[in-house]
Amino acid sequence: MKSHLPSHNKTTPQKPAKAKAQLSADSKHRILEMLATNRFGTFFGVSQKVLDSVWQALTSPNGESITYISMEIGADLDVFHPVRNRLRHLEITEHPDETINRFLQMYLQGPLKIPNYSGGLGILAGDTLKSFADCKIPVAGISLLYRKGYFSQMVDSKIGQVAWASEWEPENTPGLYLLHDPESPTQPLTIEVPFHDFHGVRSVACAHLWLKMEINESLDFFVPEILLDYQTPQSPSWIQDAAQHLYDSSSEKVKATQRRLLGAGVIPVMEALGLTSRTIHLNEQHGVGVILYLITQSLQKKYGAQYEKKATDNDILTAAAEVAKRLVFTIHTPVKAGHDRFDISVYGELVNPFCRHILNLLALDEHNNSMYNFTAMAMRLNRTTNSVSRLHKEVTQKQFPEYADKITAITNGVHHLTWTSDAKAELYDTFPELHNWRRDPSVFAGAEALHRNNKFRTYFEQAWRTDTKILVEYVNRMLITHRNQRLATWIDPPNYLSYRSEGEVPLEHTTFTLGFARRFSTYKRADLIFEDLDRLTAMITENNWPVNFIYAGKAHPSDEPGQDLIRNVLAVQEELYLKSNGLAKLVFIPGYDMHLAKMMVAGSHAWLNSPKRPLEASGTSGMKAAMNGVPNVSIMDGWWVEGYHEGQTGWKFGYEGSVSSEHFSEQPSSLLYNEDSNSFYTVFPEMLRLFYDPSMHDQYIDKCIANLTLNCPIFNTHRMAAEYVARYELTLAPAVQREMEKFRKLYCSDPSF
Numbered sequence: 001m002k003s004h005l006p007s008h009n010k011t012t013p014q015k016p017a018k019a020k021a022q023l024s025a026d027s028k029h030r031i032l033e034m035l036a037t038n039r040f041g042t043f044f045g046v047s048q049k050v051l052d053s054v055w056q057a058l059t060s061p062n063g064e065s066i067t068y069i070s071m072e073i074g075a076d077l078d079v080f081h082p083v084r085n086r087l088r089h090l091e092i093t094e095h096p097d098e099t100i101n102r103f104l105q106m107y108l109q110g111p112l113k114i115p116n117y118s119g120g121l122g123i124l125a126g127d128t129l130k131s132f133a134d135c136k137i138p139v140a141g142i143s144l145l146y147r148k149g150y151f152s153q154m155v156d157s158k159i160g161q162v163a164w165a166s167e168w169e170p171e172n173t174p175g176l177y178l179l180h181d182p183e184s185p186t187q188p189l190t191i192e193v194p195f196h197d198f199h200g201v202r203s204v205a206c207a208h209l210w211l212k213m214e215i216n217e218s219l220d221f222f223v224p225e226i227l228l229d230y231q232t233p234q235s236p237s238w239i240q241d242a243a244q245h246l247y248d249s250s251s252e253k254v255k256a257t258q259r260r261l262l263g264a265g266v267i268p269v270m271e272a273l274g275l276t277s278r279t280i281h282l283n284e285q286h287g288v289g290v291i292l293y294l295i296t297q298s299l300q301k302k303y304g305a306q307y308e309k310k311a312t313d314n315d316i317l318t319a320a321a322e323v324a325k326r327l328v329f330t331i332h333t334p335v336k337a338g339h340d341r342f343d344i345s346v347y348g349e350l351v352n353p354f355c356r357h358i359l360n361l362l363a364l365d366e367h368n369n370s371m372y373n374f375t376a377m378a379m380r381l382n383r384t385t386n387s388v389s390r391l392h393k394e395v396t397q398k399q400f401p402e403y404a405d406k407i408t409a410i411t412n413g414v415h416h417l418t419w420t421s422d423a424k425a426e427l428y429d430t431f432p433e434l435h436n437w438r439r440d441p442s443v444f445a446g447a448e449a450l451h452r453n454n455k456f457r458t459y460f461e462q463a464w465r466t467d468t469k470i471l472v473e474y475v476n477r478m479l480i481t482h483r484n485q486r487l488a489t490w491i492d493p494p495n496y497l498s499y500r501s502e503g504e505v506p507l508e509h510t511t512f513t514l515g516f517a518r519r520f521s522t523y524k525r526a527d528l529i530f531e532d533l534d535r536l537t538a539m540i541t542e543n544n545w546p547v548n549f550i551y552a553g554k555a556h557p558s559d560e561p562g563q564d565l566i567r568n569v570l571a572v573q574e575e576l577y578l579k580s581n582g583l584a585k586l587v588f589i590p591g592y593d594m595h596l597a598k599m600m601v602a603g604s605h606a607w608l609n610s611p612k613r614p615l616e617a618s619g620t621s622g623m624k625a626a627m628n629g630v631p632n633v634s635i636m637d638g639w640w641v642e643g644y645h646e647g648q649t650g651w652k653f654g655y656e657g658s659v660s661s662e663h664f665s666e667q668p669s670s671l672l673y674n675e676d677s678n679s680f681y682t683v684f685p686e687m688l689r690l691f692y693d694p695s696m697h698d699q700y701i702d703k704c705i706a707n708l709t710l711n712c713p714i715f716n717t718h719r720m721a722a723e724y725v726a727r728y729e730l731t732l733a734p735a736v737q738r739e740m741e742k743f744r745k746l747y748c749s750d751p752s753f
């Protein structure tokens with residue numbers, strides 16, 4: 001038996017007397033309540049009752065649940081981990097029952113990162129599923145398991161980004177379970193997905209299924225994420241290779257194969273587990289291949305085994321229209337690189353001739369008949385298309401005018417419990433005005449009085465100082481480690497400050513700290529504010545205002561312009577430092593991930609976002625900052641058009657005029673570096689003055705609190721989930737329904753819906 005297939009039946013070995021003595025009868029009982037079993041395995045974290053009731057809802061014949069498909073899910077356990085918190089709270093470190101003890105040790109000591117996300121899309125998926133769990137909406141997520149992750153980033157001062165495979169071990173990661181085959185419980189459950197290889201030969205991809213549980217804080221509901229693992233001995237090696245890295249784009253074939261691994265796996269997963277949801281939500285178009293399966297299924301029902309011969313084109317179109325009623329589609333970006341288009345000869349070869357025929361009817365690109373356009377297909381075949389902010393709705397309607405009528409907006413959010421720092425959470429717990437904020441982020445809307453509450457203002461600043469210290473100390477330790485490693489590795493430390501002499505003081509937490517972290521891609525313009533170093537350093541030196549600029553982010557390994565941006569940021573460090581007489585310190589932190597994101601959004605004094613409008617469809621890191629009361633300084637793009645309240649919550653800069661198709665270009669000459677950086681230089685001194693001038697500092701804190709009262713209640717995934725629930729037309733328990741209505745009353749992303 002494999003070690004990751006836990007069994008109840010093993011005899012319990014002798015345990016040290018110490019552990020027994022330590023464990024109170026109550027804790028012992030409560031931990032037994034955290035173990036549950038069903039046909040597919042034994043799980044830890046929820047009670048049998050909870051497991052049974054969630055599973056029952058997901059497999060009920062009424063289909064009142066959602067299957068949520070995403071190419072990536074970001075839900076690292078080091079940023080949100082209710083089960084471990086509960087164990088810490090119960091002070092349990094060992095347990096006499098062997099099965100429980102194995103889980104326990106895994107939870108307390110196991111690795112807490114699941115590197116199966118690249119950025120905003122994946123984090124949003126994770127945050128969304130967590131809010132569904134909190135709000136008790138029956139949902140199952142489906143994604144892929146990538147054994148080599150996205151990639152690990154190292155950064156060298158001259159080479160720039162160096163990408164490594166991130167090896168990780170699903171087997172040892174707490175909260176992840178390899179599902180058993182109910183017919184033969186020592187074997188993993190395996191699903192088969194029909195494929196054609198690139199020589200027209202039939203082939204089958206075989207996936208094992210992993211279950212990750214997104215469990216809510218009270219441990220009384222969860223959302224299962226089913227992760228397909230195609231690294232199985234039964235899968236052809238080309239499939240196994242294609243399944244290793246998230247967004248492997250080494251060739252069109254690999255890219256196309258990955259899309260099919262997701263889309264074509266959906267229905268086999270649902271059938272294997274008995275999931276019955278009527279509605280399938282596509283988080284981006286990557287999984288749109290599910291449509292092929294649904295259409296053939298429907299034709300098979302009508303015509304039996306001979307359906308390929310009997311079905312006419314008209315039948316196919318009719319079936320497609322029916323299938324479309326089951327689909328909800330969220331489009332996430334106006335940027336072309338985010339839209340899937342594949343050469344017919346590439347994608348067509350992966351599927352059988354009948355599916356190719358379906359694609360020819362439904363997926364041909366209107367401008368190029370030798371391409372399939374999957375974004376357009378997803379746009380065509382659904383009952384609602386959602387963009388991710390109000391401005392993005394306008395943009396999407398301009399990009400897809402033929403579907404303008406059905407495009408609505410649901411502005412993104414973030415999972416407030418995941419992104420609130422420990423210090424801020426403790427603060428929110430302390431004040432009765434914010435009572436119940438963990439379950440109900442709408443309470444922030446009624447907390448206006450906190451503006452005038454001096455105790456709150458003082459405590460807020462204390463908590464913020466704690467967060468800034470954590471960030472600055474992390475950076476300082478990193479700079480020293482890099483310096484010490486300098487001779488030991490072939491990577492040259494990325495940061496200029498690691499080369500400065502030993503005695504020199506690194507960053508200070510009392511210094512104004514500007515944070516910037518996100519994927520490095522052209523339109524996000526990471527280097528925008530360094531366009532004119534003379535101007536930037538002049539405002540710093542004239543007033544003797546020190547500034548820390550803290551940057552992080554990965555560029556996709558095949559995105560050369562994105563990697564240039566990282567090199568550009570590194571390249572200005574020395575000049576910035578010298579021209580500012582050492583007042584401006586720019587640091588790049590390699591290896592951006594959720595943990596770093598949380599530390600940065602909470603510890604910064606302002607959060608910078610400098611994309612080219614309107615290419616940032618939503619952006620979410622700024623919302624994470626808002627959850628911590630940290631003001632944004634941002635281009636009027638994505639969510640900030642809605643989150644900026646006449647200067648109350650932060651600052652805006654740059655072009656904010658109307659948008660039309662001419663603004664959608666990422667051509668270097670169209671990126672408005674000059675205009676938008678100039679605009680930044682006009683607001684930056686005002687920010688620094690409010691921060692540093694003791695007579696104005698109160699105004700700075702006002703902005704922080706305005707983020708809590710105006711933005712926290714809105715830009716969270718509970719509110720977002722409530723808006724999606726309305727699109728799903730889902731019948732829910734009355735108490736859940738009321739809760740959803742409450743969130744919807746607070747905000748409506750799209751008044752025309």
Ligand SMILES: *Cc1c(COP(=O)(O)O)cnc(C)c1O
Pocket residue numbers: 118119120121123517518519592593594597598618619620621622624
């Ligand atoms: C939140 C987050 C993102 C997305 O940030 P944007 O502002 O939407 O670009 C990307 N990566 C990580 C690790 C994050 O936590």
